[in-house]
Amino acid sequence: MKILLSNDDGFRAQGLVALYEALKTLGEVEVVAPEHNNSAKSNALTLSTPLYVHRASNGFRFINGTPADCVHIALTGLLGYRPDLVVSGINNGANMGDDTIYSGTVGAAMEGYLFGIPSIALSQVERGWGNLEAAAQTARDLVVHLAAQHALNASSQAAPWLLNVNIPNLPMEQLKPMKICRLGRRHSAEQVITQVDPRGETMYWIGSAGAAKDEAEGTDFFATAQGHVSITPLQVDLTDHDSLRYWAQTAAKVA
Secondary structure, three states, X not given: OEEEEEXXXXXXXXXXXXXXXXXHHHOEEEEEEEOOOOOOOOOOOOOOOOOOEEEOOOOOEEEXXXXXXXXXXXXXXXXXXXXXXXXXXXXXXXXXXXHHHHOXXXXXXXXXXXXOOOEEEEEEOOOOOOOHHHXXXXXXXXXXXXXXXXXXXXXXXXXXXXXXXXXXXXXXXXXXXXXXXXXXXXXXXXXXXXXXXXXXXXXXXXXXXXXXXXXXXXXXXXXXXXXXXXXXXXOOOOOOHHXXXXXXHXXXXXX
16 A cells, blocks of 8 residues: 655644554555645645745645645655555644645645545544544554555556545543544634734734534534534535526526
8 A cells, every 4th residue: 555644734743643654554655745844724725935945854744835835746746656545644733624726735635636636634633732642543443444446546547536534632432433424614703912013013923713604413523522423425516406406597697
C-alpha cells in the first residue's frame, strides 16, 4: 500500500507525527505537509509565488504553501508514483458541519479526491491533542478495514471517495463504534475582533466559529458528542439540483 500524508497544522504537528507512526508499517508512507500552520485555507492553491520543497530531519517533506499545494505537487511530479490513499490530519480540533468548507485538512484530502484517489480527512474533536494515541490507532484501524474491503485500489475504474472523520478525545476503550453521519450546521461566526497596532491602525481578526445550529441525531455533532467516531462521505458537486428547473424557467424569461 502506498499512502500520502499531509495536514494543515504544519509538518511538525503532533497529529501528523502520530498518524505517520500509526500507518508507517502498513506500506510505503510519504509525508508532504505545509511548512507552517495553514488552518482554514480550504482548497487554495498558490499561483503567484514560487513554492519550495525541503526535507526535515525526520524525513518529512514540507512546502511553503497550502495543504492543497502539498498534495497537488506531490501528485503531479514530486512522488513519481500514484498513491493508493491520501490521508490528511490528524487535525488539532474538529472539522464538522460548515467547518468542512473552510478546512485545510479537508482541502488537502479533497485535492487527492479530485485526482481520483480515495482520501480521508481526520480530526480530533477537541484541541490540545488529548488521547492522540487513540485517535491515531482509530485512523489505522479504519485504513486497515478499508484495505481489507478492497476500497483502496486507486488504479481501478471505481469512483474515488472522500471521507471526513472526527474522533472524540477519548481513550481507546471509551470510544464508541464509528457512525456514518451527515454534516451538521453552525450558527454564524462570532463578531470580528479589532485591535489597534503600534502605528494606530486598526487590525481585524476573524472571530471564532459559531456554536452548533443543527446538531440533531444523525449529524456529526450529535455522534461525536455521544462518544462515537463520525464518518461523513463528502462530494464536490455544489450544484443545487433541486432548483435547476426553477432557474431554467427564470433564465428563459430573462432571455
